[in-house]
Amino acid sequence: MFDSLLVANRGEIARRVIRTAKRMGLRTIAVYSEVDAGLPFVLEADEAVLIGPAAPAESYRNAAAVLAAAKATGAAAVHPGYGFLSENTDFARDVVEAGLIWVGPSPEAITAMGDKIAARNLMAAAGVPVAPGTEDPVRTAEEAADAAAAIGYPVMIKASAGGGGMGMAVVSDPANMASEYEKVTAFAGRLFGDSSVFVERYFPRVRHVEVQILGLADGRVIALGERDCSVQRRNQKVAEETPSPALDDALRTQMLGAARKAGEAVDYQGAGTVEFLLAPATADHGPEFFFLEMNTRLQVEHPITETVLGIDLVEAQLRIAAGEDPGFDPERLTVTGHAIELRINAEDSRRFLPGPGAITEWIEPSGEGIRVDAGYAAGTTVTPSYDSLMAKVIVHGADRDAALQLARSAVAGFTVIGPKSNLAFHAELLENAEFVSGDYDTALVARMRA
Known part of the structure; x- marks a missing residue:
């Protein structure tokens, strides 16, 4: 095991990685x-x-500044968070070429899964x-209209370089294709530097279910169960749970095998994490799942997997990066109970608009x-410079x-005074008949905000 770790991130994930690293006896930066x-x-x-001012491009996305900090502090490894x-x-x-240990997949794997079109084709193969x-x-x-006609409306236009729910639009009929195509390509060009898009079948009613995978130092890839991430606002997750109420044992086995x-x-x-769309059963066939994307990093919602399996995924990451076993026997893992994660954001509970500010009271x-x-x-x-996630x-x-x-x-016992919070939304969600039913x-x- 290496002796020191630089965490190239901020907020709750940096704190969470530092906690495990310190428990393992590593010097943390x-x-x-x-x-x-x-x-x-x-x-x-x-x-x-200190690596720069608030703007992410000048600090947390400034690779040169992060690598300079690693060199100055003698860090042996770099964990990027999410x-x-x-x-x-x-x-x-660059981390690897600098002689440091990269806590993550190979650059080649990141590249392979970063282009959504290439990733789709690779997964199909x-x-x-x-x-x-x-x-x-x-x-x-x-071309998009011709593709949509062949696939059948409704379709989704998706940015090849997109991810995390950004750079996509639903097109329900040919009349809207040209305007939506222009919007998505322009957005993708501005945000990702790549305006290429593809067209994919759109499922009006779908669940978002992902599988946690872990590639071990000996070359094996294991699946550590699924997480249901279907509670979303504007394509962004706000609550997750495991096991998914939508999967039976047979479908779970198929999905984990695909992952x-x-x-x-x-x-x-x-x-x-391998993300799938899960379409419900119809009169013609049972439920179907389809590859959505692969996130080549730790996910925000990883703690619920840790909780039901009794493991520490960050420890596993660090041990694998050092060429060691993950710290547990994969053959002996069993799921115990049920776990739910709620993202507490600095945003209002009705329209989900950001509401940063100074925190005068915080009771967990x-x-x-x-x-x-x-x-x-x-x-x-909480500043407006970064994502609104507080806890x-x-x-x-x-x-x-x-x-x-x-x-x-837990929601009733959480107090945040100063910035806005979505605690009231979570309280509402937990009483919603649809959500409670699973x-x-x-x-x-x-539908809750219609």
Whole structure:
């Protein structure tokens, strides 16, 4: 095992990685921007290096500044967290070429899964189900319309370089194709530097279910269960649970097997997530799942997998990066109980608009079965410079009903005064009949706000 780790991230995920690294006896190094100087992750690291002003391009996405901090502090390894540089092929390669250990998959795996069109084709070749769609970029609105006619409306136009719910639009009929095509290509060009798009079948009623995979140092890829991520606002996840209420044992086995194939196709190492769309059964066939994308990093919602399996995925990442076993026997893992994660964001509970501000009071819930991964505390400030995520509430009960009741108690016991928060939304969600039943889909939040 290496002796020191630089965490190239901020907020709750930096704090969470630092916690495990310190438990393992590693010297921890944080990097931070000027506006984050007082946050818990900076104070809890053994060392902290200022790398720039608030703008992400000048701090957390500034690869040269992060590598300079690693060199100056003698860090042996770099953990990228999620977002920022975590799926940046050039940064991963630069870390390795600098003689440091990259806690993540190979640059080649990141590249293979970063282009959504190439990833779709690679998955299809590996035997992973993919939704009907184009195998090559569509270069004009006319090409997109021809593809949609062949696939059948409604369709989704998706940015090849997109991800995380950004760079996509639903097209229900030919009359809207030209305008939506222009919107998505323009957005993709601005945000990703790549305006190429593809067309894929759109499922009006669908669930979003992902599988946690782990590529071991010996070359094996294992699947560590699924997470249901169907509670979303504007294609962004706000609550997750495991096991998924939508899967029976047979469908679960198929999905986990497909996820393993996806990882094996790119010789995956470390923690990653294979995301699927799950379409409900119809009169003609049973439920179907299709590859959506692969995230070549740790996910925000990883704690619920840790909770039901009794493992530490960050420890596994660090051990695998050092060429060791993951710290547990994969053959002996069993799922125990049910876990739910709620993302506590600095946003209002009706329209989900950001509401940053100084935190004057912060009281976290506690008790058996309740875990809070927080990036903030009383006396700190949520700024508009970054994602609105303040904390994650993770609960673990003997079954889904127990987890729901524990989640209600945890939300009621969480106090955030200063910035806006979506605690009231979560309280509403936990009483919503659809969600409580387990029979819901990705349009649940939209129906709640209709």
